[in-house]
Amino acid sequence: MSDHGHDHEHGHDHSHGNGHPHRHPPAPDIELSDRAKRSLAIQELLVEKGIVEPHEIRRRVEEQRGSPMNGARVVARAWVDPEFKQRLLADARSAVAEMGFEFPDDTGLVVLENTEERHHLVVCTLCSCYPGALLGPPPDWYKSLPYRSRAVNEPRSVMSEFGLEIGDEREVRVVDSTAELRYMILPKRPAGTEGMSEDELAQLVPRDSMIGVAEPMSPDMVQA
Amino acid sequence: MITSGRFQPGDVVLVRNDDPPHHHRTPWYVMGKTGWIDAVYEPWPNPEEMAHGQHNAAKIPLYRVEFDQRDLWDSYDGPERDRLVIDIFEHWLEPASGGDS
Numbered sequence: 141m142s143d144h145g146h147d148h149e150h151g152h153d154h155s156h157g158n159g160h161p162h163r164h165p166p167a168p169d170i171e172l173s174d175r176a177k178r179s180l181a182i183q184e185l186l187v188e189k190g191i192v193e194p195h196e197i198r199r200r201v202e203e204q205r206g207s208p209m210n211g212a213r214v215v216a217r218a219w220v221d222p223e224f225k226q227r228l229l230a231d232a233r234s235a236v237a238e239m240g241f242e243f244p245d246d247t248g249l250v251v252l253e254n255t256e257e258r259h260h261l262v263v264c265t266l267c268s269c270y271p272g273a274l275l276g277p278p279p280d281w282y283k284s285l286p287y288r289s290r291a292v293n294e295p296r297s298v299m300s301e302f303g304l305e306i307g308d309e310r311e312v313r314v315v316d317s318t319a320e321l322r323y324m325i326l327p328k329r330p331a332g333t334e335g336m337s338e339d340e341l342a343q344l345v346p347r348d349s350m351i352g353v354a355e356p357m358s359p360d361m362v363q364a
Numbered sequence: 365m366i367t368s369g370r371f372q373p374g375d376v377v378l379v380r381n382d383d384p385p386h387h388h389r390t391p392w393y394v395m396g397k398t399g400w401i402d403a404v405y406e407p408w409p410n411p412e413e414m415a416h417g418q419h420n421a422a423k424i425p426l427y428r429v430e431f432d433q434r435d436l437w438d439s440y441d442g443p444e445r446d447r448l449v450i451d452i453f454e455h456w457l458e459p460a461s462g463g464d465s
Contacts, residue, residue, distance in 0.1 A: 191419075246409070248405070248406075248408070265391050265393075266389060266391060292393065292436075292448060293393075293433075293436070293437045293439070293440065294440075294442075295442070295446070296442050296446075308442075308443045311443075311445040311446055311447060312442060312443075312446045312447075313446070313447045313448070313449060314433075314446075314447070314448040314449070315448075315449050315450075316391070316448065316449070316450040316451075317451065318389045318390070318391065318450055318451045318452070319389055319405075319408060319411070319426055319451035319452075319453070320408050320409075320411070321405065321426075321451055
């Protein structure tokens with residue numbers, strides 16, 4: 141507890157009676173886990189050695205806090221605006237920046253389109269590369285060894301376990317994301333959605349349909 | 365269209381079979397396999413140098429390489445039209461003849 145009449149839950153400016161205001165750091169109100177302590181120690185070292193700037197760490201964390209709704213909005217825009225779709229498929233990074241979604245300078249973004257002839261499935265066999273700014277943090281199964289190893293050599297069985305059957309007349313095209321490019325899928329617009337607004341369409345686009353283990357929902361699934 | 369590297373879309377390529385002691389981004393399952401260039405990307409910093417703290421790593425050509433799934437896996441039982449694409453840096457690729465693609 142404080143020795144001068146109030147506690148220090150929050151950092152604030154005050155004086156100790158010597159006329160010199162100064163600032164206390166906030167007192168931690170929870171015990172940090174060993175992992176959290178180690179992570180903080182590594183961050184401090186990286187900053188101290190001039191390898192990264194504090195704002196770069198914050199920016200990366202914030203980018204990972206994206207939500208799959210961001211990706212859904214991009215998909216819906218592409219469904220209603222053919223020129224946007226063209227820009228998205230040609231240079232996804234610039235196209236999504238138009239909508240305010242930023243990727244780190246050292247990561248690219250590629251959007252691939254599902255068609256009547258072709259269905260894409262994204263995996264990162266080496267780790268768990270994922271377009272966090274558009275889809276949020278990757279799901280646990282995406283990072284799991286079984287998914288990473290099986291998506292490449294038995295993609296149809298893996299999709300089937302997610303409830304998605306792709307007919308033999310369509311190519312299944314697995315995308316292994318091994319470099320600095322992040323991949324997102326532009327799914328096929330469902331039938332019966334003519335005349336729906338961009339906002340309504342975005343509600344039909346689950347995260348998994350932008351990874352390739354699901355299709356978008358049909359309008360009656362949303363109303364149900 | 366980017367044409368910076370030595371390969372163009374459609375070129376048939378062989379992935380080097382190598383096991384360097386350092387970090388790299390070429391998974392074993394494509395090593396020694398023949399595919400073809402699906403897309404040419406702008407050059408990216410070499411992750412093999414980046415992994416060793418070289419923040420000014422040289423930018424090198426990067427390709428999206430396409431494979432017939434049946435060329436990758438003996439056990440593949442999906443349709444013949446199924447494909448796999450993967451990003452591979454240029455120094456892992458060699459020109460190949462279109463024999464098995």
